[in-house]
Each structure stands twice: as C-alpha cells, then as structure tokens.
Amino acid sequence: MYMPVLELPPVRDLAACCAPITREPISEDSAEKFARSLKALADPARLRIVSMVAAHADAEACVCDLQQPLGLSQPTVSHHLKVLTDAGFLSRSKRGTWAYYTLVPGSLDSIAGLLATV
Amino acid sequence: MYMPVLELPPVRDLAACCAPITREPISEDSAEKFARSLKALADPARLRIVSMVAAHADAEACVCDLQQPLGLSQPTVSHHLKVLTDAGFLSRSKRGTWAYYTLVPGSLDSIAGLLATV
DNA sequence: CCGGAACATCGATGTTTGTCAATATTTATG
C-alpha cells in the first residue's frame, strides 16, 4: 500500500543561486504604507521640527517658534507641519491666532517598532 | 542643489506665544544624516527588498531572487540595492556571477534607536 | 468694522528621484 505521488506545485527554478524563503516578506501594501510614513520623516527640516516640538515644554510649539531656528520661510514651515500632521506624527490645535503642534504620543515608537518587523 | 535662505532674521520677540525649551533639539547636521538614512528606507520597493533579504534563509539573496517578485526591471533592482548598500543597510558579496546581498546586523535597530532620541 | 498678526493655501520653479532601455563589465564555460 502506497501513497499516490503528490503533484508538485509549479515552483520556480530554485536550483541555481538562491536560498529558500523562511518566512513571508511584508506585503506590497504594507510596504507602501510604511514607506509613506518614513517619507514624512525623511527630511532634515521635518526631523528638526519633530525634535524641536519634543524639546519644548509641554511638547508643544507654534509656527513662530520654528521658523527662525529652521531658517525657512513661513509657508515652507507650514508645509512641513502639514506633512507631519497628515502622516500622524503631529497634531494641531489652534488657540487664538496661534497654531500649536504637539507630538502624537507613540507615533514615533510605532514606526520604530515596525522597523523591527521588516 | 538649492540652498535655504541663509540670512537670519533679526531676533524675534520671545514674549508672546511659546513655551520654553527644555532640552536641545538635534543638530542640523544630525538631522541631515538621519534624513539620508531614512530616505534610503522610505521607498516601497526598498522596504520590500530589505524584508525579502531578511526572509531568506541565511538572510541572503541575489538580484535574480528579487526581480520577479518585485515586478521591477533588473537595473531598477540593482539601483535600489545600491542605495541600500550605500546607506549601510545591506552588504554585498559576489560569488561567481551572482551578487549576494545580506542585511547588515543591527543597522535597522540603530535607526529604530535613533527614532527614540529625536 | 477696520487693521494687523498668525497661519494656510496657491502657483511657479529648480531639484531630486524612480524607472526603464541600452550598454558596459565581470565571470564561468565551451
């Protein structure tokens, strides 16, 4: 009594050069999303903004606070703040004529955590 | 290459809107370097490459291994591998006609660690 | 209600980047 031979899946030619896969790599979709988050951080001005916000008491800063040390125009600073906010790293609250930006708690950590799983 | 505006505006009135600084934000230089590293990772194809390399037995893969699942041309895959290698995330070793890429141990972790200090 | 202050949005511009086709380079093999 013997088992029927199982048909082999249409595997690609593994013979030549490469080691087998030991686990699934991240999906195309996850890569896309993760890349979007990293892109939001991958700019010197934006990294400094995040750092400056974190360096403030209350982890809070307004545009007027950032413009001069960054050496960038006000529209450019606003642009970067929007990118960081859209990506979920900062949140905006307006009080009077000022707009205060604060770090979203855990947002940086979650990126750091994702890096470990890549 | 375009330069940000260099001239510093006259000292602004600090009185008005903002909380004091509790620690020094990262330097312009560190921001520049860190951004370069993040930029190298901030691309869907490159994240998938890193993941695919890590997913291989021996954490090693050759170009031929990556091209088809990525759905990109061979020159494009080589380009991404070069970016990741120059940034210190992958290392290359050639054996015969094949080029094997492996993860540089700790390189991802060090980026994750830097994120915490921003 | 008017002027000014803080910030956002828009439009334009030069730069960087991701991609591919074509070509060069390197290595093994006949």
Next chain:
DNA sequence: CATAAATATTGACAAACATCGATGTTCCGG
C-alpha cells in the same frame, strides 16, 4: 578566445518634492 549569464552603469524622462513669494483666511484689539 568566444559566448552566454548575472549584474552594474549610463542616459533619458516623467513624477514627486522642497522652496519661495503672493495671496487668502481667521482671529483679535481698537
């Protein structure tokens, strides 16, 4: 040495991006 295979490099091009000046918008004080 000639050929083929795997990879790298080059050149070109369109899309994305960072930046700024000009302009809109919102809010406060007189």
